[in-house]
Amino acid sequence: MTVELPTKYACLIPLCPLVASCSTGSLLFLSPKTTRSLRRPCAAFNISLLAVAMFVSFSLFWQQAATQSIQQYLWIRIPKSDFCLNIGFAIDPLTLAMSILVTTVGFLVMVYSNSYMCHDQGYARFYAYLNLFIASMLGLVLSPNLIQIYIFWELVGMCSYLLIGFWFTRSSAASACQKAFVTNRIGDFGLLLGVSGVYWITGSFEIFELCDRFFELISGNAINPIFANTIALLLFVGPVAKSAQFPLHIWLPDAMEGPTPISALIHAATMVAAGIFLIARIFNFISLLPLTMSAISWVGGITTLLGATLALAQKDLKRGLAYSTMSQLGYMVLAPGIGASQSALFHLITHAYSKALLFLGSGSVIHAMEKVVGYSPTRSQNMFFMGGLRKRMPYTGTTFFLGTLSLCGIPPFSCFWSKDQIIAESWLRSPYLGLLASITAGLTAFYTFRIYLLTFEGNFRANPKNQMGFYAFVPSEKITTLWGKAKSNPSPRKADNILHITGMQEGWVFKPENRVIESFSGKEKTQNEKTIQSYPDPNQLYPQESNFCMLLPMIILTIPTIFIGVKGVNPMLSLGSLDLLFDWLNSLTFILKDTKYIENLIDILKSSAPSLSLPLIGVLISIKAYSQAKEFTDTKPFEDLKSINNFFLKDFVIFIRNWSTNRGYIDYYYDIYFKQSILLLSRLVSYFDQWIIDGFTNGVGASSFFAGESLRREKNGRISHHLLGLLIGIALSVSLFLF
DSSP: OOOOOOGGGGGHHHHHHHHHHHHHHHHHHHOHHHHHHTHHHHHHHHHHHHHHHHHHHHHHHHHHHHHOOOEEEEEEEEEOSSOEEEEEEEESHHHHHHHHHHHHHHHHHHHHHHHHTTTOTTHHHHHHHHHHHHHHHHHHHTOOBHHHHHHHHHHHHHHHHHHHTTTTTSHHHHHHHHHHHHHHHHHHHHHHHHHHHHHHHHSOOBHHHHHHHHHHHHHTTOSOHHHHHHHHHHHHHHHHHHTTOTTSOTHHHHGGGSOHHHHHHHHHTSHHHHHHHHHHHTHHHHTTOHHHHHHHHHHHHHHHHHHHHHTTTOOBHHHHHHHHHHHHHHHHHHHHHTTOHHHHHHHHHHHHHHHHHHHHHHHHHHHHHHHHHOSOHHHHTBGGGOOOHHHHSHHHHHHHHHHHHHHHTOTTSHHHHHHHHHHHHHHHHOHHHHHHHHHHHHHHHHHHHHHHHHHHSSOOSOOHHHHHOOEEEEEOSEEEOTTSOEEEOSSGGGOTTOOOOTTSSTTEEEEETTOOEEOTTSOEEOTTSTTSOOOOOGGGGSOOOOOHHHHHHHHHHHHHHHHTTGGGGOTTOOTTOTTHHHHHHHTGGGGGGOTHHHHHHHHHHHHTHHHHHHHHHHHHHHHHHHTTGGGOOTTOSSOOGGGOOOHHHHHHHHHHHHHHHTGGGHHHHHIIIIIHHHHHHHHHHHHIIIIIIHHHHHHHHHHHHHHHHHHHHHOOOOHHHHHHHHHHHHHHHHHHHHO
16 A cells, blocks of 8 residues: 655655755754764764655555646746746656656665765765755756756765865865866856857747747747757756766766765766756757757767776776766766757666666775775775775675676676666667777776776775784874884774874774884884784785664665666657657566566667677676785786787777776876966966956056155145146147147
């Protein structure tokens, strides 16, 4: 028995997380000590309200399945005779599908964060930001007009700035959030111009109304095609920045400086999904402009191939997944450009659950690695310090492997169905785009399996004994630094210039052999004395499996990762159906009731054999290259080049490695041509303001001052002298005017 809710309760979907965020933030501002002491109740309150929003989303979705209606609830905000702006929310299949996606992924990320962030000082602040981020995205997908979309669009960007720079004391995190903010401001400015242009053309901000008006104007040839395409491309600039499309993709890899749960949310269901959602929402508008559609498809095609090549040789686990997201977003932009907007939404949902699973799995690995190699991202996120983790972390390894198979496009996992649809549509529309999409599928399988093999297979390569020589473990309240100076150690994890392993028994720290230390009694002792304690459990030298609170969301995410895509075998749905996405979600529970699905599944697998061959080749090459991952070191991050005898192949491998590790040199050229140019222009403006504007103003003031002083000294109070001076001045002025 399902609970039926009036559709007006859709306002609770963004309102619940917004109330949770405002309450937590207000309490943290008014009473920070109380908030820190109520960390767990604060987390429970935030998670509970988001669970309410998720429940409302599911309830309205099932009701929508029965009624098949589209509804809007609007309130007049600015009533005028010639202009009227409404605010409210729209309920349709796209809105409810996105609401389910955002709330489910957000809920699981919050549960995961309860354990991942439990030791962080900004625990309550993190939950306030997180719920505000989710509320902003939900407000965006429920918006019925472009003005309301733009407001929530900016809120999403602000929240990403706060969360990417959450650990703002790190210079890298501070730079990353500024980079994301500035890059997205470029896209937002283009979007604002596009929104203004749409109103100039159609006289409306309401999405359904403006699409109908634009169709009438285009049919009657009442609009200049160049102007219309310009407006549409300006609208597209917003998704280019928000969804990390070339050339405004540069912020996405640096966004990994934020906490890993935020990376999962950004890359799955919120910020990057906002751009794809906007394209789908205004698709009826842009589909009338072939030039704009062609530009969108090629931007998506270039982005998908570029992201795949940049991910080939990454050493950082999260950065490799970030470039993977960029590549998959390229698929989602390419599809609307060729007219397959429903396939793009299909891939958005299947990819979201798979990528959320991979990022949460990477967070589990990083969380475990930090207890072994310390809190340095260059070590805890470096895949060449990992290896063999499947044996130590079996649940994380298994769930990560399932997400890897899905992202590679291996049937019957979810991403196979959506990606195969986009590749098939690409070949039908343009052989060049089809070739780009197919090559990218092979590259995706290669680098994704590379990430899995380097992380979970082979031998563990960060064993402290192998890295730093022989060390003993000594319990001590005071420890000796590398330079022999005694230093107190109240918090071993934050001790400076100390070799230590975190996560061990309280007080255990790394001590080099034969180094003088201080015991509890304060007397100096050497390590060869019999009072030295024995080694702790050898298992503590290796990463250990995460707790249940972190494993449960990953286990739950494997369900949609495996099963949510199999609706793609439904023979009754066509890619041209406007209700494809809605019908696909609505009938997931009825798939196994009819044998036609099994028969159609076999037919699809047979017809997909050509497109499936490239991912399988990529997987086999990756297994061949990295099956002996234990031999790799940090100095050879892509291949063991000594094993390559072919000179040209070796040069090609070196080029690919340098291309990937240097981000395609795109940031380098941006720094030269854009950053330096802007700095030079800023200096010129500063000099102009200082010497011309300020110089003229100061010169007028100084000349008036000196003229006044001179006249004051010459003044004698005789009117005849003043009249004579006035006549002389008039005569000189007339003479200059005449001659």
